[in-house]
Amino acid sequence: MSESKKSPTSGENGEDTGKTQEPGQEKQAKRAKAKINLNRLEMPKQSPEVRRHNFDEVATGYTYEMAMEEARRCIQCKKRNCQAGCPVGIDIPDFIKQLQENDVEGASQVLKRKTSLPGICGRVCPQELQCEKACTLNKKGAPIAIGRLERYIADWERIEGTSSMPEIAPATGKKVAVVGTGPSGLTVAADLAVWGHQVTMFEALHVAGGVLMYGIPEFRLPKEVVQREVAYVKSLGVEIHLDTVIGINYSLDELLNGPYDAVYLATGAGLPMFLGVPGENLNMVYSANELLTRTNLMKGYLHPQYATPIKIGKRVAVIGGGNVAMDSARCSVRLGAREVNVIYRRTRAEMPARLEEVENAEEEGIHFHFLCAPIAFISDGRSNVAAMELIRMQLGEPDASGRRRPVPIPGSEYIMEIDTVAVSLGTSPNPLIASTTPDLETSRRGTVVVDELGKTSKARVWAGGDIVSGGATVISAMGEGRLAAVAMHRYLTE
């Protein structure tokens, strides 16, 4: 980000801003409609050749001029479909309106009404499936770049060093424990703190942020951005206890029998899944979680300034086709692998990763191998992985997820030489809390069972985010948090 102009009170084009304009608005909107601008502004990016060698952010963000230009494309239509498409219901037309009036600070205030994590959401939300999909201009194929604008506003605030604070309701005297400091927990903590409750968060790791810190890499989501938003939540009066594992240091019942009136569980889905094929425990076969944790949380890419090492060979295979696989592959490139291969058992069309990230990976020279899956890993004779045996697949009938099921083609086995593997098949919830809380209902997949407002089977306990969904998105984790926070607030003030 190079620009950081203060929001001027008068517009650049000499037009007046503020309330005096209201009567003319209608006309203005009509005029805008007449000549809709379909030139959706791209965000500047580091070139693939450069970014292959660093962990700096890939997309460098809009400048002030770009943000204003993009914001002005918004026709302020009456429908507010974009807002309906947002899982936390951000007042999108309103913050864009503030931008159109060159009032970035005002825009930030509008954002903060519904989200405490705009810098994060602006970067990692799948807007193409949510707000931007619903945007009226999407009918013409050029939705407003809502995510990029959201990011711009959050970055502007971060660089300016200001922070617009919401009004905090008088203390209710109620105490709430939030377990897990990922996006779901942070959302609940912020909401309840603003509504006057005393919130304490517990985090097993040594930093707050959940997957935002340990999973998603620096080049997609700078850790400074996450920590700034964590600090914002703290500034609302939320206390965070790090290095504290619920289920070990305190059981859920100890929290409920102790000072807390209610508990929100947001411990995510951290348990990595493996293929279960021979040789999977050979040396240099990583779970994606280990590779990403060493790299991002522990800053292995800065070793030896940071003490934790991360070893990557020359030819890497990443197994899987989701966001986690893309992140593992792109970290491997940056850690010096000569060749990185993504192995996915269906086709490009079925890949669960965001298209944008797949394209970024392709630009960075990552090879994609579709319709194949590993059936064994082969040792070099010294317990290191040296190759893997793959089998080709074809797509059969659709399965429960609606995607066509991959079916192995007999006799199609072949060998690929590799020296590092990142198994990235997805995760499931860590059973620690469930196993120490007999009366908490869980599903066969280990997820916590809740009603539509996030209430669990256990009195005074709500849950949301990946621990409930089994693995979804930042914004859905926040959306579930918002619903639960409302329900908890109702319970606490009844």
Add this chain to the structure above:
Amino acid sequence: MFSIVEHETLAPQVHRMSVKAPIIAQKCKPGQFVILIVDERGERVPFTVSGWDPEAGTVDFVYVEVGDTTRQLGAMEVGDSLAHFVGPLGLPAQIDHYGHVLTVVSGYGVSAIVPILKALKERDNRITTILQAPDPQTAFGREPLAAVSDRLILAAGTQGENAATSATLPIRELLAEHPRKSIDRVVLMCSICLMRVVSEMTRPYDIKTMVHLTPLMVDGTGMCGACRLTVSGANRFACVHGPEFDGHKVQGWDVLMARRCTYADDSLLQQGFQCRGCSQW
């Protein structure tokens, strides 16, 4: 921050540290471990708790200087603080009345096993302990060990000699008398090579043999899978399903040993760890 309240040297490059951590001290059980981070740029490194005091709110562990973190610890003083300290992690060691328990310890295991033996003693077990050390002069921690053992055998080899040989001699003798003088259970907290060898020695006798495994760990809460191993055909995480496992059910010892040394290089302070049999050297 977690302040260091005691720090003593037990032998060259072996120290005991006592850390103020009241919440952890409430919940420790024998055989569990903590993970510490020295400073904000530090690595997460696991250590077995060798003692704790719920009243004083302190947790102790004994460590051997092998690399960066343990060297850094060695230079710290009472009053200094550790950035992070989390635990107790892992499952506690299994404790019951078994009868005659044979235990083999070396390195930090000499101290880290003491809480386990104490608990076994409380369940009326008779305990024979074999302490393996490079030589009698550097053997530390003998007294606390003797206090919780009915019999203590010092197996001191000379440096450079195959580390496994000396402890295996008394074990062989004891096994020769089994079941006349029966061994009902074996608990091992020593080098991985020795745990592997002893597990194979007791297998023909079908004596339950528990090993305390220390694969590389990152988070220590079941999130990264770095510490995984195969036990009876299933994938197990040492940090949540262990660190104590049935040595006869552990599979793929070669891989386990190789993984332990993924990041090892010649900077290793304990040359003895570059074991001859290991594939990574």
